[in-house]
Amino acid sequence: MSVSNLLENWSQFRHTHPVDDKPHDPYKWAMSIDLDACTGCNACSIACYAENNIPVVGKERFQHGQQMHWMRIERYWDEDGREFADQGAQFLPMMCQQCEAAPCETVCPVAATNHTADGLNSQVYNRCVGSRYCSANCPFKVRYFNWYDYPTDDAVWPAEMSQQLNPDVTVRSKGVMEKCTFCVQRLTAAKSVAKSEGRIVREGEVQTACQQSCPTGAISFGNLVNPESRVHKQWQAQQVEIDKDKQTKDEKEEGSELRGYRIFEDMRPYPSVMYLERVRESAV
Amino acid sequence: MSKRNLLALYGNFEEAELVVKELRAASISGFNAGDDMVVKSPIEHPEVEEFLGDKPVYVQWFTLVGAVMGGLLGFFLISGGQANFYMQLKGGKPIVPFPPNFILTYEMFILGGVFITILGFLVCAGLPAKRSSLYSRKVSEDNIAILVEVEEAAVSAIRAIFVKHKALEIQEEAGK
Amino acid sequence: MKDIREDIAWVKINQDVMKSLENPRKLYWVILFCAICAFGVGVSCEIYQYRTGMGVANLNNPQVWGLYIATFIFWIGMSHSGTLLSAILHLMHADWRKPIYRFAEAMTTFSLMTAGLFVLVHIGRLWQFYYSLPYPNERGIWPNFQSPLLWDAMAIFTYLSSSILFLFVGMIPDLAIARDNMADGWRRKLYTLLALGWEGTDRQWRNFRVTYLTIACFLIPLAVSVHSIVASDFAMSQAPGWHVTSFPPYFVAGALYSGCAAIITLFIILRYTFRFEEYMTKSILKKIVRLTFAIAMVWTYLNAVEFAAVWYSHDEASKAVLIQKATGTYAPFWWGMIFCGSVVPLVFAFERFQTNIPVLFATSLLLNLGMWLERWMIIAPTFSHGLYPWTWDHDQWPSMVQWGMVFGSFGWFTLLFMIFCKVFPSVSMYEVKEMVYHRTLHLKKSEAAEQGAH
Structure with missing residues (x-):
C-alpha cells in the first residue's frame, strides 16, 4: 500500500514550497499593513480578543508575561534627542505572519501545525500536546500558550460572560498553543458561500476582525492570487514577491524608494504579511 | 541402549584441559567427544574454545x-x-x-x-532453558565442569579418566 | 598503589559482591530515605502543575522551556559515560573498566529514565503524550517525522532499550551466581527467572561473547547519535545562540564530561556504602580521573570554538546573545559554568589529587554543577534575548515548581540507582574473575619468560 503510493505520487511528495511554478490556487490569504496609517490605537487587538475568544489573563499573569494577545501593538521609541520622546513613537501591529515556509511547522512533534491549501499556517488544537517547540522556533514569537485552563477560570471568563463568546470559534483548554488564524472561521464561511454559488470569494467579501476595526484602514487583507484584490495590487505596487528571500528591488545599488518590506525575509520563512514602512520625517 | 550423564568438577583449567584432550584422544565406543561433551566454566575462556575445537557462532x-x-x-x-x-x-x-x-x-x-x-x-x-540437573554451584564460583553424555557401557571408562585426573567431584544420572 | 590483588580467591569475589546485596552500610538507608523525600517533592510539584497548568512554572511567551529542558539535556548527558566505559573501553580491551562498568551502565539506564520524565513534565498536555508516538491508528495520523523532538523520542527509546538489554545481557552470568548463592526467597526466584537458566556452558559463553561485542559496537554510534540529536533540537532551530554548527560534537563532549564526573561521584559513594574498597580501587579511580580531565579539556576547547565562531560571524543576534550571557542577568551562572567546567578540572592535573577521595568527591560535584549550568545557559539566555527585540525578557525567573522538579529528579535517579545496587550485583563478578585470571596468566608468562632468559 504505502510503497506503491510512494512510487506513484513521488513528485508530489518531493514538492517544496514556496515556488513560482505552483502557487496557491485559488486562494492565498495575505495581508499588508501600512505603518504610516497605524496610530497604535489597539482597536485591532481588542477586536481580535472579541472575535477569537482570547482569554484576558489579568494583571498578575500579564506581569508574568503570560498574556495571549494574538494581535499585539508593539511600541518602539526613536531616541534621537527629541523634546518629547512620545513624538518618536512608532507602532507595529504584530500577529502570526502565516509564513509560506514556517519554522514552527517542521519542529512540531505531532504535526499539529501545518500549511493549508489556502496558504495559512494552521494550528490544530486537538492535536497539540504542548511541547512549545513551535514557539521556541518562531522568529516573531507570535504563538501563545495556554498556561492555565482559562475557560474554567472565573477570573478570566465569569459565567455570565460566556454569552459573549463567539460561537464560531472554539475556546482553548490548558496546555495547547494558539495564535492568529487570519480569522479562519470567517474565511471558511465565505469560501463555503462562494463555493455554493460556484465562484471564488470576491474582494471585500471577507474581512479579518483587525482589518474591520482599524479606524485608519491601515490593514488590508485578501486573496493574493486574485489580481482584483487590494492586497495583490499593493504587493505588486511595492514589488514584493512572496517566494523571494531577497526582493529584486532591493538588489539595486541605490536601494528602493518603495516602502513595502517583510520582517525577517532573509531568514526565509516567506511571511504572508507585508508592512509598508512609515514615511519618516527625515525623508519628507 | 540407555544413556547416562556424567559431570566432573575440576579446580583449574589446566586439569580440565588435560581431561578433555584425553577424552578426545581415547576412542571409547558410545561416546562422541565432539557432540557429547559440554564444558561449563565460571568465566569466558578463550582456551575452552581452543581445546574443544572450533564451533561456529551464528x-x-x-x-x-x-x-x-x-x-x-x-x-x-x-x-x-x-x-x-x-x-x-x-x-x-x-x-x-x-x-x-x-x-x-x-x-x-x-x-x-x-x-x-x-x-x-x-x-x-539455547536460552532461556531449564538448568540440567547435573549442575554444581561451584561452577559459578571457580570450578570448571565437564559434562558428558555416554552410552551406559562407556560410563566406567569415562569415569576412570575423570578419576585419574583427580576430579573434585563426580555426579552421575540417567540420561534421556 | 593498591590495585585488585591477583591472588584473590574467586570464592571471595562472589562472597564480597553478594554481601553488597545483603548488608550495606547505614549510609545506604540514609541516602535512600533522602532520595524518597526529594522524589516526593518533585511528585508534589508535578501534581500541582498538572492540575493547575504549566503557568505555575512561571514560564511565559519567550521563555517557553525553562529548567525542564535544561535538566533533560543534563540527564541525557549523564547517560553517556556508561556507554563510554562499557562499550568503548570494552572494544579497547581496557580491563580496568571491568569492576566499575556495571554501575556506570545502570547510571546510563536510570539517567535516561530521569530524562524521559522531564519530557513528560514539560509538555502541556501530559495526558495526550501518546500523540507523539508513531503508532498505527484509524485516523491515519502520524507524528511529524521532521521534528527533532521526534528524532529525540526515537533515539532515546532506542538508546534506553538497548542499554537495558546491554546491561541485562552483561549481567546474566552474575545473575546465575546470585541465583546459586542466594538463600530461598523472592530474590532467589527473581534471579532464577532473570538468569534464564545460565550454566556457563561453552556454547553459552561463545554466543555470549559475540553478542556482547556486537551490542557494544552498536551502542557507540548510538550514543553519539543520541546526543547529537539532542543537540539538533537546538542546532536545527533558527534561534540565535542555538543555530550553531558545532553543537552536536559540543553536546557529545559535554555529555561524556558530565557522565564521567557523575561516575566519579557515584564511584566514591558506592565504594564506601557497599564496602567495595577491594574492587573499586584507587588505581581505577585515577584512570577515570585522568580520562575526565582529558574530556574536560576537549569540552573547554569546543566551548571556545563556539564562542569564537559566534564572535567572528556577522550574526549580530547570536553575538548579542553571547554578550548577554557574559554580562546580563545570567552572567553569574555563565561565569560559574566556565569556572566549574574549565577551571575546577585543573585539580585533576595534579597527581596527588588524583586519588584523594574527599577532593575528588567535592570536585566531581562541582563539575556536575558546572555541566548543569551549561545546559541552563544554553536554554535561558537564548529565550531571554532572542531574534525579536520586542519579546526580550531578561527577568523571568523559574518558579519553585521548576526547581522542585529539578530537585526531585535527583531523588528519583538516586532512588532507582540505589535500589538497583542493592538488588543486583553492581560489581561484575565474572569479569573481575576474568581480569584476575588474565593478570595471573600474564604474570606467569612473564615469569616463565624471565626464567627462560636465564
Whole structure:
C-alpha cells in the first residue's frame, strides 16, 4: 500500500514550497499593513480578543508575561534627542505572519501545525500536546500558550460572560498553543458561500476582525492570487514577491524608494504579511 | 541402549584441559567427544574454545538481518506514514524529506540490530532453558565442569579418566 | 598503589559482591530515605502543575522551556559515560573498566529514565503524550517525522532499550551466581527467572561473547547519535545562540564530561556504602580521573570554538546573545559554568589529587554543577534575548515548581540507582574473575619468560 503510493505520487511528495511554478490556487490569504496609517490605537487587538475568544489573563499573569494577545501593538521609541520622546513613537501591529515556509511547522512533534491549501499556517488544537517547540522556533514569537485552563477560570471568563463568546470559534483548554488564524472561521464561511454559488470569494467579501476595526484602514487583507484584490495590487505596487528571500528591488545599488518590506525575509520563512514602512520625517 | 550423564568438577583449567584432550584422544565406543561433551566454566575462556575445537557462532547473521530489516522497515514505515498522512506541507519542506528520514532510519537500523542480536543470542545459546540437573554451584564460583553424555557401557571408562585426573567431584544420572 | 590483588580467591569475589546485596552500610538507608523525600517533592510539584497548568512554572511567551529542558539535556548527558566505559573501553580491551562498568551502565539506564520524565513534565498536555508516538491508528495520523523532538523520542527509546538489554545481557552470568548463592526467597526466584537458566556452558559463553561485542559496537554510534540529536533540537532551530554548527560534537563532549564526573561521584559513594574498597580501587579511580580531565579539556576547547565562531560571524543576534550571557542577568551562572567546567578540572592535573577521595568527591560535584549550568545557559539566555527585540525578557525567573522538579529528579535517579545496587550485583563478578585470571596468566608468562632468559 504505502510503497506503491510512494512510487506513484513521488513528485508530489518531493514538492517544496514556496515556488513560482505552483502557487496557491485559488486562494492565498495575505495581508499588508501600512505603518504610516497605524496610530497604535489597539482597536485591532481588542477586536481580535472579541472575535477569537482570547482569554484576558489579568494583571498578575500579564506581569508574568503570560498574556495571549494574538494581535499585539508593539511600541518602539526613536531616541534621537527629541523634546518629547512620545513624538518618536512608532507602532507595529504584530500577529502570526502565516509564513509560506514556517519554522514552527517542521519542529512540531505531532504535526499539529501545518500549511493549508489556502496558504495559512494552521494550528490544530486537538492535536497539540504542548511541547512549545513551535514557539521556541518562531522568529516573531507570535504563538501563545495556554498556561492555565482559562475557560474554567472565573477570573478570566465569569459565567455570565460566556454569552459573549463567539460561537464560531472554539475556546482553548490548558496546555495547547494558539495564535492568529487570519480569522479562519470567517474565511471558511465565505469560501463555503462562494463555493455554493460556484465562484471564488470576491474582494471585500471577507474581512479579518483587525482589518474591520482599524479606524485608519491601515490593514488590508485578501486573496493574493486574485489580481482584483487590494492586497495583490499593493504587493505588486511595492514589488514584493512572496517566494523571494531577497526582493529584486532591493538588489539595486541605490536601494528602493518603495516602502513595502517583510520582517525577517532573509531568514526565509516567506511571511504572508507585508508592512509598508512609515514615511519618516527625515525623508519628507 | 540407555544413556547416562556424567559431570566432573575440576579446580583449574589446566586439569580440565588435560581431561578433555584425553577424552578426545581415547576412542571409547558410545561416546562422541565432539557432540557429547559440554564444558561449563565460571568465566569466558578463550582456551575452552581452543581445546574443544572450533564451533561456529551464528549470532552475527541475526545481527545483519536485524539491522538491515530494521533500517528498511524504518525508512518505508516513515516515508509511507508521511505519504499517507494528510497532504500537508510543513515548513516548505517536501512531504517525504530525506534528511530527517535518514536520521530515523539510522536509529531503526540500530534498534533492529540490537533487538535481533539479542534474539539471536537467546536462540543460539539455547536460552532461556531449564538448568540440567547435573549442575554444581561451584561452577559459578571457580570450578570448571565437564559434562558428558555416554552410552551406559562407556560410563566406567569415562569415569576412570575423570578419576585419574583427580576430579573434585563426580555426579552421575540417567540420561534421556 | 593498591590495585585488585591477583591472588584473590574467586570464592571471595562472589562472597564480597553478594554481601553488597545483603548488608550495606547505614549510609545506604540514609541516602535512600533522602532520595524518597526529594522524589516526593518533585511528585508534589508535578501534581500541582498538572492540575493547575504549566503557568505555575512561571514560564511565559519567550521563555517557553525553562529548567525542564535544561535538566533533560543534563540527564541525557549523564547517560553517556556508561556507554563510554562499557562499550568503548570494552572494544579497547581496557580491563580496568571491568569492576566499575556495571554501575556506570545502570547510571546510563536510570539517567535516561530521569530524562524521559522531564519530557513528560514539560509538555502541556501530559495526558495526550501518546500523540507523539508513531503508532498505527484509524485516523491515519502520524507524528511529524521532521521534528527533532521526534528524532529525540526515537533515539532515546532506542538508546534506553538497548542499554537495558546491554546491561541485562552483561549481567546474566552474575545473575546465575546470585541465583546459586542466594538463600530461598523472592530474590532467589527473581534471579532464577532473570538468569534464564545460565550454566556457563561453552556454547553459552561463545554466543555470549559475540553478542556482547556486537551490542557494544552498536551502542557507540548510538550514543553519539543520541546526543547529537539532542543537540539538533537546538542546532536545527533558527534561534540565535542555538543555530550553531558545532553543537552536536559540543553536546557529545559535554555529555561524556558530565557522565564521567557523575561516575566519579557515584564511584566514591558506592565504594564506601557497599564496602567495595577491594574492587573499586584507587588505581581505577585515577584512570577515570585522568580520562575526565582529558574530556574536560576537549569540552573547554569546543566551548571556545563556539564562542569564537559566534564572535567572528556577522550574526549580530547570536553575538548579542553571547554578550548577554557574559554580562546580563545570567552572567553569574555563565561565569560559574566556565569556572566549574574549565577551571575546577585543573585539580585533576595534579597527581596527588588524583586519588584523594574527599577532593575528588567535592570536585566531581562541582563539575556536575558546572555541566548543569551549561545546559541552563544554553536554554535561558537564548529565550531571554532572542531574534525579536520586542519579546526580550531578561527577568523571568523559574518558579519553585521548576526547581522542585529539578530537585526531585535527583531523588528519583538516586532512588532507582540505589535500589538497583542493592538488588543486583553492581560489581561484575565474572569479569573481575576474568581480569584476575588474565593478570595471573600474564604474570606467569612473564615469569616463565624471565626464567627462560636465564
